[in-house]
Amino acid sequence: xxxxxxxxxxxxxxxxxxxxxxxxxxxxxxxxxxxxxxxxxxxxxxxxxxxxxxxxxxxxxxxxxxxxxxxxxxxxxxxxxxxxxxxxxxxxxxxxxxxxxxxxxxxxxxxxxxxxxxxxxxxxxxxxxxxxxxxxxxxxxxxxxxxxxxxxxxxxxxxxxxxxxxxxxxxxxxxxxxxxxxxxxxxxxxxxxxxxxxxxxxxxxxxxxxxxxxxxxxxxxxxxxxxxxxxxxxxxxxxxxxxxxxxxxxxxxxxxxxxxxxxxxxxxxxxxxxxxxxxxxxxxxxxxxxxxxxxxxxxxxxxx
Amino acid sequence: xxxxxxxxxxxxxxxxxxxxxxxxxxxxxxxxxxxxxxxxxxxxxxxxxxxxxxxxxxxxxxxxxxxxxxxxxxxxxxxxxxxxxxxxxxxxxxxxxxxxxxxxxxxxxxxxxxxxxxxxxxxxxxxxxxxxxxxxxxxxxxxxxxxxxxxxxxxxxxxxxxxxxxxxxxxxxxxxxxxxxxxxxxxxxxxxxxxxxxxxxxxxxxxxxxxxxxxxxxxxxxxxxxxxxxxxxxxxxxxxxxxxxxxxxxxxxxxxxxxxxxxxxxxxxxxxxxxxxxxxxxxxxxxxxxxxxxxxxxx
Numbered sequence: 001x002x003x004x005x006x007x008x009x010x011x012x013x014x015x016x017x018x019x020x021x022x023x024x025x026x027x028x029x030x031x032x033x034x035x036x037x038x039x040x041x042x043x044x045x046x047x048x049x050x051x052x053x054x055x056x057x058x059x060x061x062x063x064x065x066x067x068x069x070x071x072x073x074x075x076x077x078x079x080x081x082x083x084x085x086x087x088x089x090x091x092x093x094x095x096x097x098x099x100x101x102x103x104x105x106x107x108x109x110x111x112x113x114x115x116x117x118x119x120x121x122x123x124x125x126x127x128x129x130x131x132x133x134x135x136x137x138x139x140x141x142x143x144x145x146x147x148x149x150x151x152x153x154x155x156x157x158x159x160x161x162x163x164x165x166x167x168x169x170x171x172x173x174x175x176x177x178x179x180x181x182x183x184x185x186x187x188x189x190x191x192x193x194x195x196x197x198x199x200x201x202x203x204x205x206x207x208x209x210x211x212x213x214x215x216x217x218x219x220x221x222x223x224x225x226x227x228x229x230x231x232x233x234x235x236x237x238x239x240x241x242x243x244x245x246x247x248x249x250x251x252x253x254x255x256x257x258x259x260x261x262x263x264x265x266x267x268x269x270x271x272x273x274x275x276x277x278x279x280x281x282x283x284x285x286x287x288x289x290x291x292x293x294x295x296x297x298x299x300x301x302x303x304x
Numbered sequence: 305x306x307x308x309x310x311x312x313x314x315x316x317x318x319x320x321x322x323x324x325x326x327x328x329x330x331x332x333x334x335x336x337x338x339x340x341x342x343x344x345x346x347x348x349x350x351x352x353x354x355x356x357x358x359x360x361x362x363x364x365x366x367x368x369x370x371x372x373x374x375x376x377x378x379x380x381x382x383x384x385x386x387x388x389x390x391x392x393x394x395x396x397x398x399x400x401x402x403x404x405x406x407x408x409x410x411x412x413x414x415x416x417x418x419x420x421x422x423x424x425x426x427x428x429x430x431x432x433x434x435x436x437x438x439x440x441x442x443x444x445x446x447x448x449x450x451x452x453x454x455x456x457x458x459x460x461x462x463x464x465x466x467x468x469x470x471x472x473x474x475x476x477x478x479x480x481x482x483x484x485x486x487x488x489x490x491x492x493x494x495x496x497x498x499x500x501x502x503x504x505x506x507x508x509x510x511x512x513x514x515x516x517x518x519x520x521x522x523x524x525x526x527x528x529x530x531x532x533x534x535x536x537x538x539x540x541x542x543x544x545x546x547x548x549x550x551x552x553x554x555x556x557x558x559x560x561x562x563x564x565x566x567x568x569x570x571x572x573x574x575x576x577x578x579x580x581x582x583x584x585x586x587x588x589x590x591x592x593x594x595x596x597x598x599x600x601x602x603x
Contacts, residue, residue, distance in 0.1 A: 016499040020424045023416075023505050028432065031417035031476060035439065038473035042450035043442055049449055056453070103344075106337050118590055119345040122352075125582035127534045127552040130575050133559050134351055143371050182597050189598040209334065238443050241536040245556055262445055267541060272449050279445045286443060 049276035056272045068277035085257040089236035091172045104187035121181030132245030135174040164254035175242045190224040226297045230290045359573040382573035392574035395554035403532040406471035414479035422487035439477030444537050462545035486520035523596030551578045
């Protein structure tokens with residue numbers, strides 16, 4: 001493709017090409033230096049640190065082979081965090097995707113659509129800690145919304161965030177509330193690309209809105225859904241900020257996920273080798289689950 | 305990953321409804337859907353109004369009445385007190401510093417790299433592209449341990465400048481990705497005309513190419529601003545100095561302290577101060593932001 005362009009172009013093009021080629025080093029090196037030095041280099045180093053028992057103080061990194069990984073395999077607390085992380089991903093997907101598609105679909109082509117969408121996106125403008133704080137107030141057992149409703153009907157207080165059975169779900173809800181604008185926006189863009197004739201034709205044939213959504217729109221936005229599912233897996237496995245700000249892993253470790261465990265092990269206990277090993281496991285979990293999702297959801301995309 | 309389809313950069317048409325809705329049950333269902341939408345949106349408005357309300361109360365009032373009650377009088381002292389005593393002012397300035405510097409430095413570096421990657425043939429181009437692309441999937445956790453010690457050794461741990469460099473590096477894959485695909489979609493004619501008229505590559509880049517890129521620049525700048533302004537993970541770990549923190553980490557500290565010092569109303573004044581600028585940006589640049597989100601769907 002690119003080679004042919006070169007042949008077709010006038011002879012001057014060769015000079016232009018050669019001139020432009022002089023830009024390669026000065027234009028690429030600064031970006032590569034910063035990205036390489038502060039992302040790639042630490043990323044690769046993590047794989048080595050994971051094979052050591054480094055405490056962050058000693059100048060030498062004491063190599064101990066796969067001992068960290070063996071310890072992780074037997075670490076009950078870590079295994080629980082893996083379960084919570086996966087739960088977080090699953091619960092998050094179950095809440096996020098229907099809600100995002102719903103909001104994208106109902107705000108499509110209605111009056112004040114922009115205003116509605118603004119209000120749905122707006123929480124993204126808040127910092128995660130602000131959002132987390134608002135949710136902590138709303139869920140407070142003494143004066144939170146659920147408790148207010150319950151006591152006004154003669155019930156008792158409702159403990160949602162301090163209850164190990166519901167805490168993770170509450171963190172998921174807060175996370176979804178904060179970030180849903182991004183997902184809705186991408187779904188909305190996909191829905192807007194669906195030719196209106198298709199929907200009109202279906203409507204004339206007597207299809208309900210639900211049928212239009214599930215039979216016409218949904219198959220046509222399947223590719224976008226896949227992309228977003230993979231994106232969610234990448235994000236969800238890295239759950240961190242809302243957990244730190246809302247529960248800090250509690251109650252009774254019920255919301256401890258891989259990310260917060262890594263943070264506590266490395267920066268709390270000074271076990272940097274062990275923390276790096278968790279990072280490596282997390283990285284491979286992202287890689288494996290994202291490509292698994294990619295493979296499992298692959299299907300002939302519908303044309304329009 | 306390469307086979308994952310990308311969401312389109314620009315949504316095209318919007319639907320005009322030409323056929324009247326049929327059936328009363330359909331209408332009822334539509335009303336119900338609308339009700340869900342409206343009540344959700346009102347809740348979001350309510351959350352913001354509630355923050356403003358609490359920020360106008362006094363601390364004794366906050367504790368003696370229901371947290372959901374209206375303030376008895378308008379009390380703006382909390383804002384001054386939040387800005388000065390609770391250090392919100394300092395956090396805002398720190399966040400501004402980190403955001404402005406990291407977004408602008410990152411933009412310049414990424415623009416140059418993306419231009420070369422999209423427009424110039426050289427050996428190893430696809431490898432360099434892949435290297436940048438791989439960063440889209442790189443979790444912050446994978447870099448944090450060595451990064452912490454790298455910054456310590458460079459004497460940048462706990463410094464805002466260190467965080468600036470980290471943000472530049474961590475946002476680069478996304479920025480380069482979006483800008484590269486934008487450059488590839490631009491027609492080459494203008495640029496080639498400039499070359500043929502004898503402009504140097506540098507001159508062509510800055511006075512012909514960059515001006516055509518402004519829409520994409522606006523989108524990535526807005527999204528990177530949002531990311532940097534609200535970034536939590538790196539800021540929590542790398543800003544070890546309590547006097548030098550950005551808004552998200554600062555607010556976490558304040559909310560933990562508020563449980564002991566009982567200074568909730570100042571905290572809420574602080575929340576309002578930090579919310580408003582970003583909300584205004586969102587309201588003003590909603591279209592640009594949504595375009596950027598759609599373009600960066602892969603992030």
